[in-house]
Amino acid sequence: MSAITREEVAHLARLSRLALADEELDHFAAQLDQIVGAVARVAEVATADIPPSSHALPLTNVFRPDVVAPSLTPEQALSGAPAVEDDRFRVPRILGEEA
Amino acid sequence: MSELIKKTAAELGSLIASGEVSAVEVAQAHLDRIAAVEDRVHAFLHVGAEAALAQAAAVDARRAAGEELGPLAGVPIAHKDVFTTKDMPTTAGSKILEGWRPPYDATVTRRLREAGLVILGKTNLDEFAMGSSTENSAYGPTHNPWDLTRIPGGSSGGASASVAAYEAPLSTGTDTGGSIRQPAAVTGIVGMKPTYGGSSRYGLIAFASSLDTPGPFARNVMDAALLHEAFSGHDPMDSTSIDQPVPSVVEAARQGDVAGLTVGVVKEFGGDGYQPGVLARFQEAVELLESLGAKVVEVSCPSFTYALPAYYLIAPSECSSNLARFDAMRYGLRVGDDGTRSAEEVMALTRAAGFGPEVKRRIMLGTYALSSGYYDAYYGSAQKVRTLISRDFDAAFQHVDVLISPTTPTTAFPIGERADDPMAMYLADLCTIPSNLAGNAALSVPCGLADEDGLPVGLQIMAPVLGDDRCYRVGAAVERAFESRWGGPLLSKAPAL
Numbered sequence: 001m002s003a004i005t006r007e008e009v010a011h012l013a014r015l016s017r018l019a020l021a022d023e024e025l026d027h028f029a030a031q032l033d034q035i036v037g038a039v040a041r042v043a044e045v046a047t048a049d050i051p052p053s054s055h056a057l058p059l060t061n062v063f064r065p066d067v068v069a070p071s072l073t074p075e076q077a078l079s080g081a082p083a084v085e086d087d088r089f090r091v092p093r094i095l096g097e098e099a
Numbered sequence: 100m101s102e103l104i105k106k107t108a109a110e111l112g113s114l115i116a117s118g119e120v121s122a123v124e125v126a127q128a129h130l131d132r133i134a135a136v137e138d139r140v141h142a143f144l145h146v147g148a149e150a151a152l153a154q155a156a157a158v159d160a161r162r163a164a165g166e167e168l169g170p171l172a173g174v175p176i177a178h179k180d181v182f183t184t185k186d187m188p189t190t191a192g193s194k195i196l197e198g199w200r201p202p203y204d205a206t207v208t209r210r211l212r213e214a215g216l217v218i219l220g221k222t223n224l225d226e227f228a229m230g231s232s233t234e235n236s237a238y239g240p241t242h243n244p245w246d247l248t249r250i251p252g253g254s255s256g257g258a259s260a261s262v263a264a265y266e267a268p269l270s271t272g273t274d275t276g277g278s279i280r281q282p283a284a285v286t287g288i289v290g291m292k293p294t295y296g297g298s299s300r301y302g303l304i305a306f307a308s309s310l311d312t313p314g315p316f317a318r319n320v321m322d323a324a325l326l327h328e329a330f331s332g333h334d335p336m337d338s339t340s341i342d343q344p345v346p347s348v349v350e351a352a353r354q355g356d357v358a359g360l361t362v363g364v365v366k367e368f369g370g371d372g373y374q375p376g377v378l379a380r381f382q383e384a385v386e387l388l389e390s391l392g393a394k395v396v397e398v399s400c401p402s403f404t405y406a407l408p409a410y411y412l413i414a415p416s417e418c419s420s421n422l423a424r425f426d427a428m429r430y431g432l433r434v435g436d437d438g439t440r441s442a443e444e445v446m447a448l449t450r451a452a453g454f455g456p457e458v459k460r461r462i463m464l465g466t467y468a469l470s471s472g473y474y475d476a477y478y479g480s481a482q483k484v485r486t487l488i489s490r491d492f493d494a495a496f497q498h499v500d501v502l503i504s505p506t507t508p509t510t511a512f513p514i515g516e517r518a519d520d521p522m523a524m525y526l527a528d529l530c531t532i533p534s535n536l537a538g539n540a541a542l543s544v545p546c547g548l549a550d551e552d553g554l555p556v557g558l559q560i561m562a563p564v565l566g567d568d569r570c571y572r573v574g575a576a577v578e579r580a581f582e583s584r585w586g587g588p589l590l591s592k593a594p595a596l
Contacts, residue, residue, distance in 0.1 A: 004467070009463065012463040012466050012467055013463060015466050015470075016462045016463055016466050017423075017447045017450050018451050018459055018462065019444075019447035019448045019451040020451060020459070028459070028460060028463065031521055032463060034521075034522060035411065035464060035521060035522060036467065036477075038408060039408035039409075039477070039481075040408070041405060042405055042408050042412065042480040042481050042483075042484050043480045044405075045483075045487060046479070046481075050483040050487060051483070051486055052479060052483050052486060053483075053486045053489060054309065054482060055309045055339075055538075056295045056309065056536070056537055056564070057341070059296075059339060076202035076203075077202065079200065079202055080200065080430030081430060082427060082430075082431070082432070082436070083433070089429055092436050092438075092440055092441055092444075093441055094442045094443075096441075
């Protein structure tokens with residue numbers, strides 16, 4: 001049985017903000033299903049008594065002093081922007097028409 | 100062809116320091132080589148000839164003014180195009196960043212400049228460092244200088260090919276699952292993954308933040324150590340950077356001695372799926388180490404067989420989150436902004452157009468593994484495997500000083516062979532992934548040519564966290580013994596380009 005269906009890929013693509021074409025959905029469904037089937041093996045040894053590791057080093061809450069230092073100018077910060085207006089990033093509308 | 104391109108980085112550094120050659124002559128020799136072979140190798144995404152010559156001239160001026168310069172001042176380097184550079188484009192091999200000029204330098208970039216290294220250009224890579232062949236670059240594949248129909252490894256394939264093709268004596272790479280060691284192995288050069296946190300990630304375009312580690316490529320162990328020391332060390336701009344002195348890797352490379360050391364052979368890395376020629380060369384390396392006075396024992400690390408599946412849950416999970424920053428709003432590509440579409444629609448169109456298939460696969464795989472209902476079974480289990488792998492390393496290093504294995508199960512495969520078979524591609528990193536999950540140091544050094552295809556094989560030397568010097572100490576000893584047997588570096592057997 002497939003774990004990853006075409007519908008599941010469409011859902012993942014929506015969550016991932018990827019506007020995939022129809023033929024991509026089928027292609028990725030088969031490949032993701034194969035990958036998920038292979039990596040599911042991790043559950044064989046992951047028993048309840050083993051603590052998870054999110055990281056290789058035992059680090060917690062690393063801070064540096066909160067001091068003002070030179071930073072980017074507005075021109076530098078905006079230098080790679082797709083669209084700029086009045087020293088700001090210009091973006092497409094983020095609210096619906098009726099909002 | 101200038102003789103200068105065959106010199107080691109250390110030799111070039113002393114020739115420049117003594118004034119026998121100028122940094123400008125050295126840079127020009129390498130730029131000429133790039134011009135002569137790049138159409139066949141395609142190691143670079145950007146060559147900055149003018150900027151390189153200007154940097155070299157600045158080093159020459161400082162030397163002429165009597166300034167004391169470091170050992171790599173004036174030596175050329177190829178820089179992986181995943182580190183930000185103010186004066187050069189930075190693409191991460193992706194269309195989504197085509198033409199982007201970062202407003203700041205990565206810490207690694209800044210330290211290369213401070214050491215007087217001359218940056219020749221930016222090297223090709225699998226898109227966002229996701230891959231093992233450099234075929235996932237949006238700008239076309241890089242070719243292995245040993246056989247131009249084969250892959251140079253990945254993701255740092257431009258980095259490995261540039262050094263193996265004598266376009267640069269040194270290059271930078273990043274290693275998330277083997278992306279330095281595997282390309283080094285399949286191109287017959289040296290590549291080092293330092294201890295995680297030993298080199299800064301600031302300005303390194305993130306793939307999987309708990310795994311990404313910058314490291315050096317070179318044609319010999321000493322050169323790799325010199326570059327390692329030049330860009331490593333604590334960086335307040337990276338909160339996972341280790342605030343401790345860099346292990347003395349140059350001194351270790353100088354010693355190059357294994358007498359009295361215990362070397363563990365990882366039992367799980369061999370047998371089915373390994374090319375016979377790889378196993379034969381590895382066995383010779385084991386015997387060589389014994390003949391040099393090391394005690395060799397077999398060590399079992401049972402959890403290592405779960406490293407690959409754990410990695411292909413952890414790395415995609417982290418990437419699905421990290422790559423959310425490519426949202427078409429602040430920098431990079433924007434597609435479909437025609438005044439009628441919403442920001443969310445523009446974002447989805449841009450990401451669909453700007454990312455290649457492997458990046459899309461991994462983003463969706465990670466999104467799946469982190470979804471509620473699947474989190475415990477996939478991402479949670481993978482994190483537990485990560486604990487088990489660290490425990491296997493800890494137990495092994497109670498008894499042995501270093502662990503060894505082949506770096507890769509096979510030699511370089513033909514371009515195209517695994518391009519649309521993700522699981523087959525992922526197997527290239529089988530032996531390198533454990534050290535990413537545990538964060539320990541690991542080096543690949545050349546170990547001979549496989550009988551079947553005459554292509555390079557790599558020996559992987561793994562040491563504990565912050566035991567980077569042990570990798571160099573053992574690597575230098577192996578290199579010296581092999582080179583006296585081969586009558587020179589392995590790379591001297593590569594066909595002329």
